[in-house]
Amino acid sequence: MSPFGGAGGLGAVPAGQSAVPCFRAEDFHLFCTAGELLRGVDLVVPGGRITALIGPSGAGKSMLLRSLNRMHDRVAGLRVTGGLWFREQEIYAPDLDPVCLRRRVGMVFRQPVVFPASIFDNVAYGPRVHRLELGPAGLATRVERCLRAAGLWDEVRDVLRQPAGRLTGGQRQRLAIARALAVDPEVLLLDEPTATVDPVATARIEDALLRLRGALTVVVVTHNLAQAARISQQTVFMLEGRVVESGPTEVVFHQPRDTRTEDYLTGRFG
Amino acid sequence: MIRAARPLDRLAGGALWVALAVVLLPLAGMVWLAVRHLPAVWLAPRGLWPAIRGSLSVVGVGLALAVPAGLCGGVWVAEVRQGFLARAVRLSAALLGGASGVVVGYAALFALVHGFGWGFGTAAGGLALAAVMLPQVVGATTEAVAAVPDALRDASLALGANRRTTVWRVVAPAAAPRILAGVLGAASLGIGETAALACTLGWTGVPSAAGSYLTRAVWSSVRRPESGAAALAVLLLVVLALRAAADRMGGRS
Amino acid sequence: MSRRLARAATCAVALGAASTPLVWMAIAGVLVWAARPSGLPRLGAVNPVAALGAFAGTCATAGIALVLAVPVGIGSALCLSDQHWGRAGAVLGFGVDALAGIPGVVFGLWGYQLLVPRFGGGDLLVAGLVLAAMVAPACASGCVRALSRVPVAVREQGRVLGFSQWQTLGGLIVPLAWRDMAAGVVLALGRAVGETVAVLMVGGGGVGPAGWRQPVTTAAALLLADVRLAAADPAGHAARALARLALLLFATTCVVRLAAIALQRTSAPDRAGAGGE
Numbered sequence: 177m178s179p180f181g182g183a184g185g186l187g188a189v190p191a192g193q194s195a196v197p198c199f200r201a202e203d204f205h206l207f208c209t210a211g212e213l214l215r216g217v218d219l220v221v222p223g224g225r226i227t228a229l230i231g232p233s234g235a236g237k238s239m240l241l242r243s244l245n246r247m248h249d250r251v252a253g254l255r256v257t258g259g260l261w262f263r264e265q266e267i268y269a270p271d272l273d274p275v276c277l278r279r280r281v282g283m284v285f286r287q288p289v290v291f292p293a294s295i296f297d298n299v300a301y302g303p304r305v306h307r308l309e310l311g312p313a314g315l316a317t318r319v320e321r322c323l324r325a326a327g328l329w330d331e332v333r334d335v336l337r338q339p340a341g342r343l344t345g346g347q348r349q350r351l352a353i354a355r356a357l358a359v360d361p362e363v364l365l366l367d368e369p370t371a372t373v374d375p376v377a378t379a380r381i382e383d384a385l386l387r388l389r390g391a392l393t394v395v396v397v398t399h400n401l402a403q404a405a406r407i408s409q410q411t412v413f414m415l416e417g418r419v420v421e422s423g424p425t426e427v428v429f430h431q432p433r434d435t436r437t438e439d440y441l442t443g444r445f446g
Numbered sequence: 447m448i449r450a451a452r453p454l455d456r457l458a459g460g461a462l463w464v465a466l467a468v469v470l471l472p473l474a475g476m477v478w479l480a481v482r483h484l485p486a487v488w489l490a491p492r493g494l495w496p497a498i499r500g501s502l503s504v505v506g507v508g509l510a511l512a513v514p515a516g517l518c519g520g521v522w523v524a525e526v527r528q529g530f531l532a533r534a535v536r537l538s539a540a541l542l543g544g545a546s547g548v549v550v551g552y553a554a555l556f557a558l559v560h561g562f563g564w565g566f567g568t569a570a571g572g573l574a575l576a577a578v579m580l581p582q583v584v585g586a587t588t589e590a591v592a593a594v595p596d597a598l599r600d601a602s603l604a605l606g607a608n609r610r611t612t613v614w615r616v617v618a619p620a621a622a623p624r625i626l627a628g629v630l631g632a633a634s635l636g637i638g639e640t641a642a643l644a645c646t647l648g649w650t651g652v653p654s655a656a657g658s659y660l661t662r663a664v665w666s667s668v669r670r671p672e673s674g675a676a677a678l679a680v681l682l683l684v685v686l687a688l689r690a691a692a693d694r695m696g697g698r699s
Numbered sequence: 700m701s702r703r704l705a706r707a708a709t710c711a712v713a714l715g716a717a718s719t720p721l722v723w724m725a726i727a728g729v730l731v732w733a734a735r736p737s738g739l740p741r742l743g744a745v746n747p748v749a750a751l752g753a754f755a756g757t758c759a760t761a762g763i764a765l766v767l768a769v770p771v772g773i774g775s776a777l778c779l780s781d782q783h784w785g786r787a788g789a790v791l792g793f794g795v796d797a798l799a800g801i802p803g804v805v806f807g808l809w810g811y812q813l814l815v816p817r818f819g820g821g822d823l824l825v826a827g828l829v830l831a832a833m834v835a836p837a838c839a840s841g842c843v844r845a846l847s848r849v850p851v852a853v854r855e856q857g858r859v860l861g862f863s864q865w866q867t868l869g870g871l872i873v874p875l876a877w878r879d880m881a882a883g884v885v886l887a888l889g890r891a892v893g894e895t896v897a898v899l900m901v902g903g904g905g906v907g908p909a910g911w912r913q914p915v916t917t918a919a920a921l922l923l924a925d926v927r928l929a930a931a932d933p934a935g936h937a938a939r940a941l942a943r944l945a946l947l948l949f950a951t952t953c954v955v956r957l958a959a960i961a962l963q964r965t966s967a968p969d970r971a972g973a974g975g976e
Contacts, residue, residue: 247600279606289601292620302605305615352601359605455865465774466791469839472832473798476809518715535716537960538723544886544956545726545949546893548919552945553729555926556938561729577722584719610705631800638802641895641923661804665896668811678808682801689797 198223198363198393199244201419202259206236206243209253213239215417216258221410226385226394228408228425230401232446235414237397241365243267244395245281246274262363279306282356286368288348290340295332298340298351299323302359318358326354327384346377353384364388366396370403382407401441405429413437480679494676497663500568504643504659505636507572512579513629519580520587520625525613535584543581550577551645559646570646571657578642579632586628590621627696634688638681640665660684730949733942750944753921756823757948759908760898760917761891763827764834769884772838776880777868779839780846792843798836806833807897814901821903823915829901830894834887841883845876882962889955893948895919918948 199221206214214236221227229237242248243260246267260267262281291298299319303310310318319336323329328350332343340351349369356364366385370378385394385407398404404411405425412422413434421428421437432438440446519535526532554574558564594617602612640661643649647657649665660681667674779792810829811821818825849872857867873880894917903914904924916924922944928937 245604247604275606275608277606278604282606283600283604285597285600285604287597289595289597291598291601291616301602301615302607305602305605305607305611355601356605455863458865459778462774462778465771466778466795466839468771469775469835470791470794470798472806472809473794473801475813476801476805479809479812515715515718518712519719522712522716531713531716534720538720540956540960541953542719542723542726544889544893544952546895546919546952548895548922549730549893549945549949549952550726552922552926552941553726553733556733556942557725557729577726580719580722608705610708634800638800638804640802640804641919644896644923645926661802661896664804664808665900668808668900674808674812678805681805685801685805686797689800690793693793693796 196223196263197221198263199395200259200261201240204243204258204260205256206239206248207253207255207257208248208251213417214243217414217417217419219412219419219422221393221395221412223393224390225409226389226396226407227410227412228404229395229397229412229414230399230404230440231414231420232440233399234416236417237414238367239417240414241367241395241397242283244363244365245278245283246272247278247283249274279359280361281363281365282359282361283365284349284352284356284367284369286371288345288352288372290343290348290351293340294337295340295343295351296336299354299358301355306359308359319354322354322357323351325357325384325387326350327380327387328354344377346373346380349373349377349381350384353381357388361392363393363395366394368397368399371399378403413440415440476678476682480675480682483675494660494663494680496658497660497677498680500647500657500659501637501661504568504571504575504647504657505633507568508575508579508636509629509633511572511576512583512632515576516580516583516632517587517625519584521591521613523584523588524591525609525617536588539581539584539588542577543585546641547578547639548641548645550574551642554642555645566646566648566657568647568657571643571659574642574646575636575639578639579636582632582635583628586631587621587625590624590628591617593624594620623695627692627694630688630692630695634685634692637661637684637688727949730942730946734939734946750918750921750940750947753916753918753944754947756902756905756908756915756921757892757917757919757951759823760826760830760902760915761888763823764830764891765884765888767827767831768835768838768887772835772884772887773842773880775835775839776842776846777873779843780872781864781868795836795839795843799840803833803894803897804900807900810897810901821901821914822905822912823902823908824911826898826902826915826917829897830891833894833897834891837887837890838884841886842876842880845879845883846872848879849875878962882959885955885959885962889952889959892955893919893952895923899924918944918951922948 197220199219201217201219204214204217204219205212217236217240219240229241231237239248243256244262244267248254256268262277265272265277267277291301293301296316296319299322300315303315303318320329320333323332328347331347332351335342340348343351349372353364353366353369370381373381382403385396388394389409396404396408408425410422411425411428413420413428413432413436415436421432421434428437429441432441519539523532523536523539551574554570554577558570558573559566564570598616598620599612602616603609607615638661643657643659643661647659647662649662660677663677664674664681667677775795779788779795806829809832810825814825814828815821853871853875854867857871862870898915898917898920902916902920905914905916908915922941925937925941928941
């Protein structure tokens with residue numbers, strides 16, 4: 177299955193994915209030595225769409241996002257209660273291999289990270305690590321396809337063998353997206369992907385995310401409400417470690433049920 | 447009113463400059479000692495070959511033992527971080543790094559040269575030198591690996607790479623220049639070690655003609671400035687070159 | 700299959716890592732074994748190994764070196780840490796670092812050929828001076844590292860508050876870095892305690908610290924000077940007494956290192972503000 181057909185318009189959810197939600201949380205709590213960071217999250221993230229996680233600083237958005245592919249595992253004193261599922265699979269089940277989970281659920285961080293290697297090797301990292309038998313030509317095709325999907329191909333097609341450290345911040349972030357796509361994930365988690373880049377690069381990254389819609393489930397944490405409104409179909413508003421409100425973006429933004437949501441969206445706090 | 451600099455500040459600055467000059471003074475003296483008898487320095491290396499060869503072989507054996515062990519130790523300390531082994535490695539590397547070469551040498555003399563009957567030679571010398579260089583390699587590796595930002599590790603883990611792959615393919619290349627710098631530093635430490643080698647390779651005070659090495663050449667020429675100058679020049683050159691190379695390596699990352 | 704391979708690789712690395720504590724334990728064990736009591740005369744009583752006198756010599760020379768070297772070492776570190784003069788600063792910094800890494804035998808030869816003739820023979824003062832020359836760059840190098848760990852933001856804060864260069868240094872940077880600087884000084888002290896050949900070359904080979912201008916020896920120097928006795932009779936009195944001296948020296952250097960670790964443990968200006976999300 178190639179996730180990069182380029183087709184997927186609004187609502188083009190592949191059949192069968194809407195039946196089982198991509199992520200589901202029921203009374204999910206997360207504790208670490210610093211205290212209780214998530215205090216009973218109830219959430220449904222539908223597949224094949226872009227879901228935006230919004231809320232003020234310290235609401236637990238990044239915490240929740242990093243729980244979805246178990247990036248916290250190294251945090252000291254981590255403990256979770258309640259349920260969190262990726263499709264049918266319980267994420268914190270003791271027998272689940274986080275490495276396998278992360279291969280299906282990719283992630284892009286706030287600060288763009290490039291490996292100290294060439295642009296090509298950065299994108300090829302995942303396929304090589306997972307020993308995907310693509311062959312040299314197949315690997316090159318995969319790299320090109322992912323760079324195109326991330327909207328970076330035209331800028332780097334002639335410098336693929338140069339160190340990735342020479343790229344600008346916005347290019348690095350798109351490289352990180354391409355690298356995450358190269359292992360064919362089913363989900364892409366993004367933690368404030370445009371927080372450190374300029375508006376032009378932000379637009380490019382948003383374009384790339386919109387192109388991925390439909391084929392891939394995207395969950396994006398953002399502080400930028402306008403961005404959430406521009407790109408997401410689902411919006412989840414979080415406050416103090418809980419989900420206050422979630423639903424279709426138009427509904428959450430225009431007819432919020434909870435006054436706290438309305439207060440946040442209209443700028444009374446946050 | 448705005449003044450450029452207060453007189454007291456200027457005085458303090460001057461005092462610090464003097465301190466720096468005093469610290470650097472011996473270096474000038476050493477260079478002068480090395481180049482004072484330039485013709486002798488030019489001619490003598492022929493006679494120094496056995497010493498250079500001896501130093502190289504014993505440092506080579508020492509590095510061959512210390513580098514793999516030190517890499518493992520440093521990676522364990524910086525990557526695993528917790529647990530008994532990590533703490534033991536960190537503590538023992540710190541303690542061993544402070545140990546005097548003569549103590550290491552004496553232990554090697556007692557256990558290896560006499561106890562196991564290896565006799566004076568490269569084997570005992572290399573092992574003693576490995577013990578001297580090991581904490582250096584562990585320390586440099588630990589620092590280099592710990593300096594790799596966690597963001598890089600997370601980026602790799604998020605692609606579904608496991609811990610081992612991440613260390614091998616992402617952390618190691620990022621840390622390699624500084625690790626290499628540490629290995630060069632350890633080599634320069636080994637080249638300059640005297641006491642540990644004196645106990646295991648022999649010197650004028652120890653009844654053995656087994657080994658010739660650079661520091662011994664410097665030491666035994668103490669009453670003959672001309673031939674001492676050549677050995678000193680070679681030793682200084684090697685140590686400074688290794689240090690400069692290490693600086694370059696470490697600075698690049 | 701690959702999981703088993705992974706486990707084997709981890710075990711191999713753990714085994715390699717374990718070699719460092721094992722080496723330390725082996726050295727300690729050999730020394731303890733070599734020094735085991737056996738009804739022979741106690742430490743210091745065996746002629747010609749005047750161990751306690753030599754240990755007093757270690758304390759005296761290291762003390763002199765420390766008193767002389769610490770002010771200039773810290774002074775030059777403060778001078779170097781103020782990086783306003785680009786290339787020249789880099790060259791001087793390299794000089795100090797290089798000097799800190801120059802072997803003791805070179806310092807010994809320097810002292811023997813340049814200092815001893817001027818002072819008319821090796822003695823406690825010359826030994827102290829040579830050790831000070833060794834300790835000062837080590838001290839400076841350690842303090843530069845400690846100072847460089849103070850975040851740039853702190854320096855800028857000083858400038859923002861209208862502090863002069865030296866007010867920033869004394870009021871903001873040194874209070875943050877002093878524990879690491881102290882640790883650097885203690886590490887340099889360890890070098891003075893363990894130095895062997897340089898003292899052997901310029902100490903004049905006395906027994907203990909009898910006076911400023913009297914020959915002196917240290918534990919480390921005596922150990923090397925008398926190794927031939929141990930070599931001559933590996934099971935005898937001398938070997939045992941020397942092993943006790945070596946054990947004492949080993950324990951001393953370990954204590955010095957532990958002091959440095961204790962100083963460093965409670966200070967970490969670079970940890971503050973690093974990482975996080």
